[in-house]
Each structure stands twice: as C-alpha cells, then as structure tokens.
Amino acid sequence: xxxxxxxxxxxxxxxxxxxxxxxxxxxxxxxxxxxxxxxxxxxxxxxxxxxxxxxxxxxxxxxxxxxxxxxxxxxxxxxxxxxxxxxxxxxxxxxxxxxxxxxxxxxxxxxxxxxxxxxxxxxxxxxxxxxxxxxxxxxxxxxxxxxxxxxxxxxxxxxxxxxxxxxxxxxxxxxxxxxxxxxxxxxxxxxxxxxxxxxxxxxxxxxxxxxxxxxxxxxxxxxxxxxxxxxxxxxxxxxxxxxxxxxxxxxxxxxxxxxxxxxxxxxxxxxxxxxxxxxxxxxxxxxxxxxxxxxxxxxxxxxxxxxxxxxxxxxxxxxxxxxxxxxxxxxxxxxxxxxxxxxxxxxxxxxxxxxxxxxxxxxxxxxxxxxxxxxxxxxxxxxxxxxxxx
Amino acid sequence: xxxxxxxxxxxxxxxxxxxxxxxxxxxxxxxxxxxxxxxxxxxxxxxxxxxxxxxxxxxxxxxxxxxxxxxxxxxxxxxxxxxxxxxxxxxxxxxxxxxxxxxxxxxxxxxxxxxxxxxxxxxxxxxxxxxxxxxxxxxxxxxxxxxxxxxxxxxxxxxxxxxxxxxxxxxxxxxxxxxxxxxxxxxxxxxx
Numbered sequence: 404x405x406x407x408x409x410x411x412x413x414x415x416x417x418x419x420x421x422x423x424x425x426x427x428x429x430x431x432x433x434x435x436x437x438x439x440x441x442x443x444x445x446x447x448x449x450x451x452x453x454x455x456x457x458x459x460x461x462x463x464x465x466x467x468x469x470x471x472x473x474x475x476x477x478x479x480x481x482x483x484x485x486x487x488x489x490x491x492x493x494x495x496x497x498x499x500x501x502x503x504x505x506x507x508x509x510x511x512x513x514x515x516x517x518x519x520x521x522x523x524x525x526x527x528x529x530x531x532x533x534x535x536x537x538x539x540x541x542x543x544x545x546x547x548x549x550x551x552x553x554x555x556x557x558x559x560x561x562x563x564x565x566x567x568x569x570x571x572x573x574x575x576x577x578x579x580x581x582x583x584x585x586x587x588x589x590x591x592x593x594x595x596x597x598x599x600x601x602x603x604x605x606x607x608x609x610x611x612x613x614x615x616x617x618x619x620x621x622x623x624x625x626x627x628x629x630x631x632x633x634x635x636x637x638x639x640x641x642x643x644x645x646x647x648x649x650x651x652x653x654x655x656x657x658x659x660x661x662x663x664x665x666x667x668x669x670x671x672x673x674x675x676x677x678x679x680x681x682x683x684x685x686x687x688x689x690x691x692x693x694x695x696x697x698x699x700x701x702x703x704x705x706x707x708x709x710x711x712x713x714x715x716x717x718x719x720x721x722x723x724x725x726x727x728x729x730x731x732x733x734x735x736x737x738x739x740x741x742x743x744x745x746x747x748x749x750x751x752x753x754x755x756x757x758x759x760x761x762x763x764x765x766x767x768x769x770x771x772x773x774x775x776x777x778x779x780x781x782x783x784x785x786x787x788x789x790x791x792x793x
Numbered sequence: 794x795x796x797x798x799x800x801x802x803x804x805x806x807x808x809x810x811x812x813x814x815x816x817x818x819x820x821x822x823x824x825x826x827x828x829x830x831x832x833x834x835x836x837x838x839x840x841x842x843x844x845x846x847x848x849x850x851x852x853x854x855x856x857x858x859x860x861x862x863x864x865x866x867x868x869x870x871x872x873x874x875x876x877x878x879x880x881x882x883x884x885x886x887x888x889x890x891x892x893x894x895x896x897x898x899x900x901x902x903x904x905x906x907x908x909x910x911x912x913x914x915x916x917x918x919x920x921x922x923x924x925x926x927x928x929x930x931x932x933x934x935x936x937x938x939x940x941x942x943x944x945x946x947x948x949x950x951x952x953x954x955x956x957x958x959x960x961x962x963x964x965x966x967x968x969x970x971x972x973x974x975x976x977x978x979x980x981x982x983x984x985x
Contacts, residue, residue, distance in 0.1 A: 577819055757856045
C-alpha cells in the first residue's frame with residue numbers, strides 16, 4: 404500500500420515486518436529516527452521484540468552479537484562515529500559468522516565534526532566482513548532491509564544496509580509498504596544451526612593460532628564471494644512477490660550505445676538518473692548503480708562495462724593519501740578485461756555538500772582533464788584554503 | 794513539477810510544514826518529496842525545508858535552488874540575503890507578517906503576499922505557529938491542491954483538539970486570502 408513516509412519511519416516499519424526478536428541501538432544523527440520509530444512500535448505493542456537501550460554503540464553491537472549467537476533475529480542501526488565505535492565488534496560479528504542486519508544511515512566522519520551525509524563511515528569498515536548494500540531511494544531502503552534478513556540468514560553473514568543520512572532518512576516520499584503476508588511468505592522464521600544452546604555446547608570466537616587462522620579468514624572471504632548469487636536471488640524472489648527489484652548486484656541504465664559510463668552508489672544515482680535523462684541524446688551515459696559493494700561484484704562489473712571507452716567512478720568518500728576507494732577497486736577489477744575502459748575517479752558531496760543536477764555535466768567535463776590513474780574531488784574549492792594547505 | 798522552499802526558525806514547525814504539504818499532495822494522488830536542510834538545530838536558528846510536488850516520480854534529490862514559491866515563517870528572515878536567492882521569475886513569496894502585502898512589497902522591493910499567520914494561529918489554535926496557516930494560504934492562492942487534501946494530511950499527524958483547531962484555522966485562512974491569485978504563477982513556475 405502506498406504511503407507518504409519519512410525514510411526513517413519507512414525503514415522502521417520494514418524492520419518490524421521482519422519480526423526481529425532483539426533490537427539494540429544507541430541514538431546518533433541521522434540514524435536516530437529509525438530506532439526511535441522502532442522503539443515506539445515496541446512501546447505501542449505493535450512489535451513484539453526485546454528493545455535494548457544501551458549506553459554506547461559498542462554496547463549496541465555487543466548486545467546484537469550476543470542475541471544473534473543465541474539464534475534470535477537481531478537488528479541495530481548507527482551512523483558515522485557510532486559505526487566507528489562499533490568497529491571492533493563488527494569484525495567479531497562477521498568473523499563469528501553471525502547473521503543480523505544493521506542500517507547504516509551514512510554520515511561523514513569527524514574531525515572536523517559533521518553530521519551530514521557521505522559514505523566515509525561504511526567505507527571505513529569495508530574490510531569487516533559485512534555484506535554492504537547501498538540504496539538509491541526509500542523504496543529500495545524498505546525492500547533491501549527485508550532482503551537483507553534473508554541474505555544474512557542464508558549466508559550466515561551480517562548485512563549492512565547503507566542509506567544516505569538525511570537525503571534518504573529525513574526525506575518524506577511516496578513508498579509502497581509491503582504487508583505482513585508478503586514478508587512472511589518471503590522470510591521464514593530464523594533458524595540458526597550454530598546458535599549457542601546449553602543442550603549442545605559450542606564455543607564462538609575462540610583463540611585460533613597460526614595453524615588455523617588463515618583458513619578461518621579464507622572461509623570468511625569465500626562466504627562473501629558465495630553471497631553474490633544469494634544477493635541476486637534475494638532481489639529476484641522479492642520482485643516476484645512485490646513486483647519490483649532493487650537492482651541485484653548492480654544495474655545499468657541509459658543508452659546501450661553510450662561509450663562513457665558513470666558508476667556510483669546510493670542516492671546520488673537517483674539525481675544522476677534524472678540528469679542523464681535531460682542530457683542531449685548523444686551525451687547520455689551508461690549509468691551504473693552499484694548496489695553490492697561487499698561482496699564486490701567484479702565479474703558483473705566487467706560485463707556491465709563491455710564496450711565502454713571511459714568509466715567515471717563517482718564516490719562519496721576517499722582514502723587520504725591514496726584517493727578513491729571505490730575507484731581503486733573498480734580499476735583493479737577492470738584490469739582483467741581485454742579492452743578495459745579508461746577509469747576516471749572523483750569524490751563528490753563530502754559532509755553533505757549538495758549534489759545538484761548539473762553535477763553530471765560538470766563530471767563529464769572534468770573527466771576529460773583527468774589522467775587515467777587520477778583522482779579528484781569534483782566540488783572542492785582549494786582557493787578557500789590558505790596557500791600552504793592547498 | 795513545482796518546487797517550494799520553506800524558510801523558518803527552529804521551533805516554528807518548518808519540517809512539519811514541508812511534510813504536511815507533501816502529504817497533502819500524496820492525498821491527491823501526486824508524487825511528492827519533502828526534506829529539511831538541517832543546520833545547527835536549535836530554537837530560533839534559521840532553518841530551510843524543501844518540497845517537490847509532481848505528477849511523475851521524483852528522481853532529483855538535490856536542494857531546491859530555483860523554487861517557484863517561498864513560504865516565509867518569519868518576516869525577519871527576509872533580511873538574510875540567501876532567503877530570496879534563486880526564486881523563479883514570477884515566483885510567489887508568502888510571508889507571515891502583521892504588515893500588509895503592500896507594505897512588504899514596498900519595503901523589500903518585490904511582490905509579496907502577507908498573511909497574519911501567527912496572529913490567526915494564536916487566536917484559533919492557541920499557539921502563534923504560522924506553519925499550517927501558511928500552507929492553507931499557499932494552497933488557496935495557487936489552487937495547487939484542495940484544502941481537503943491538506944486537512945487529510947494533517948489528520949494523519951495530529952488528532953483531538955489540536956487537529957480540530959487547526960482544521961478551523963485552515964478554513965478561516967482559506968476564506969481570507971485571495972483564492973487563485975497565484976494560479977497563473979503556479980503554471981508558469983512548473984518545471985519538467
């Protein structure tokens with residue numbers, strides 16, 4: 404049924420439809436409204452679950468680690484510094500192969516402190532072993548949240564659903580909220596074969612020495628790689644129920660004949676889609692929405708890039724002293740192609756800087772000036788800095 | 794598509810106004826988008842919220858740079874240069890003020906419509922919050938959506954006495970402003 408809902412409220416309702424047994428969270432802007440809405444659903448008796456208010460994100464992650472280990476469907480959400488404070492536990496959760504879902508309301512990282520949107524928080528924990536899925540709009544946020552529980556429980560990997568802070572979380576728009584029957588038919592009750600159970604004692608996260616650690620880490624790597632088809636089938640199966648897909652691993656839009664491609668993640672894809680539609684026909688690009696960042700769909704990406712002369716990777720974070728994070732990974736993945744496109748790499752919209760419709764044209768112009776191995780920040784104004792800081 | 798920018802101060806119900814206006818569009822079967830541009834949120838600080846109303850799904854998520862209409866919750870905001878920035882040619886400015894439209898137009902050198910929103914809200918609702926009054930005036934001036942849609946959207950957020958009084962405020966404001974005064978403008982500022 405269609406509703407006009409704030410993103411956070413829509414995500415909270417989607418989480419409730421998945422019938423979590425435990426939700427633990429600590430509020431942080433711009434995630435707050437999500438957990439506030441969940442706690443209200445619990446208080447109003449509309450969601451029967453254990454809602455644990457904790458004193459920090461470290462504890463929030465620790466509580467869901469424990470609850471997931473007992474076989475309870477578990478959920479948490481955070482942003483920015485909260486994700487960083489969770490970091491140690493996030494690695495533990497993935498390393499212990501505990502299924503759960505976390506919404507990351509993407510926000511910039513301090514210092515300087517900034518509450519607005521970019522992807523530096525999720526990018527910083529990209530090596531934690533979590534699946535990371537990025538949403539372009541609030542419909543995708545709803546549908547991806549529901550899919551995330553299924554992916555997580557089938558793969559025994561935790562899933563981070565990345566939604567742009569404010570741009571999605573605080574935006575009211577029209578969404579189709581699935582009903583309980585649809586979600587119940589898609590998502591069976593959680594049964595976890597490796598759960599902690601006094602009748603069948605088991606140890607999790609024990610000390611592993613050099614003789615076996617490599618194999619443990621290898622198995623985590625393989626589990627993520629094997630999650631690729633699960634992400635695709637979770638989307639395809641959900642589409643059979645509700646009639647819409649969220650984009651599997653990645654989607655391609657725009658004219659097939661285009662020789663220039665633009666790849667991005669998250670809500671900027673929505674703005675780029677409109678910008679691409681209003682470009683003159685010949686200038687239109689092959690627009691790629693990368694939904695799965697971890698596991699990284701290298702093969703699907705190579706297929707999507709076939710025939711391109713140039714690919715512009717536009718990202719919302721970077722690694723100081725190196726350059727683009729997504730751009731570096733895309734370059735590595737495409738190096739295996741017979742005729743790889745030249746990859747240009749830009750960051751944009753850091754710390755909530757607005758990304759206007761004109762960004763696409765500006766990007767296409769800037770790409771002409773950038774060398775193949777380059778990285779630039781599209782909307783930086785260095786002249787505003789003292790000369791010694793440029 | 795019509796793009797609207799709402800300027801207010803923290804505590805004046807700016808975001809609620811944006812959400813309710815978008816909600817009213819939804820009640821009429823339209824697509825809508827509303828979001829705040831959060832700054833340092835505290836009472837009294839200038840805040841901005843954006844609304845888009847369209848017949849088709851809305852893809853752009855950037856801030857509204859060239860609004861067709863400005864809703865100003867507090868006349869003192871007109872002294873901030875950026876408030877009127879980007880307003881489309883023939884775009885309308887609606888201001889909550891005790892002055893007359895003529896006085897405001899003369900003072901700021903461009904056409905404006907004044908509404909004693911705070912005063913009316915204080916009298917009818919008991920709180921001097923102009924947001925709902927401004928929405929009623931805006932919809933009456935433009936004819937963009939029926940006031941019934943605004944009432945429906947409001948009744949999804951509020952109930953009881955607060956709702957009843959606000960519904961009365963909507964009617965009283967609607968009866969007071971010049972219906973259809975901005976009808977042409979609403980067509981002129983619409984973008985694809």
